[in-house]
Amino acid sequence: SCLPFLAEGRVVKGFGRGSKQLGIPTANFTQDVVDTMPTDMIEGVYYGLANVDGGSVSRMVMSVGHNLHFANAMRTMETHILRSFADDFYGGLLRVMVLGFIREMESYTSLDALIAAIHSDIDIANKALSEERFASCYDSDFFKHGF
Ligand code: ADP
Ligand code: MG
Numbered sequence: 001s002c003l004p005f006l007a008e009g010r011v012v013k014g015f016g017r018g019s020k021q022l023g024i025p026t027a028n029f030t031q032d033v034v035d036t037m038p039t040d041m042i043e044g045v046y047y048g049l050a051n052v053d054g055g056s057v058s059r060m061v062m063s064v065g066h067n068l069h070f071a072n073a074m075r076t077m078e079t080h081i082l083r084s085f086a087d088d089f090y091g092g093l094l095r096v097m098v099l100g101f102i103r104e105m106e107s108y109t110s111l112d113a114l115i116a117a118i119h120s121d122i123d124i125a126n127k128a129l130s131e132e133r134f135a136s137c138y139d140s141d142f143f144k145h146g147f
Helices: 111-129 132-139
Strands: 005-012 027-029 044-052 058-066 075-081 093-104
Touching: 044 075, 044 111, 044 132, 058 093, 058 111, 093 111, 093 132
Parallel strands: none
Antiparallel strands: 005 027, 005 093, 027 075, 044 058, 044 093, 058 075
16 A cells, blocks of 8 residues: 655664664654655565665655554554664654555564574565665655655
8 A cells, every 4th residue: 555655854863672772773753754644554574675864765665554552543654774874863864654554563472483584584575675666766856855
């Protein structure tokens, strides 16, 4: 539904679930950006492209879900960019282009299973995003100027 999907906004502190400790930091958007997501967007893991503060465009995997602590009312959109950064970029301007769906959300019985699933998501994202049909997306004006 509704892909590709573009979003831009500031990066804020997440819920401190320790993603970074697992080697999988996820940048969170402010709630007003999350609220621009299509309401029929299936909860799960997506792949696409992203950049920070107009910088180089990298591949990403993004989870779209809801926060259980707020009785399903609040949705979340968490982007793991497939490159390393020297520093955190809280407050930075994140732009994402969501290009494809990987899988629906699942609850994993162990941390190892969760990490294995994310590594498999990253493999799927890298394969898909090296396809010729996405080649022109990396140079999109959106990553330089926004909407
Ligand atoms: P939080 O709960 O605050 O989201 P995380 O452990 O998920 O904490 O870390 C996310 C933060 O890590 C991002 O907001 C960003 O500043 C930083 N970060 C560093 N490298 C990356 C990356 N490759 N992808 C996403 N965020 C990254
Ligand atoms: Mg996070």
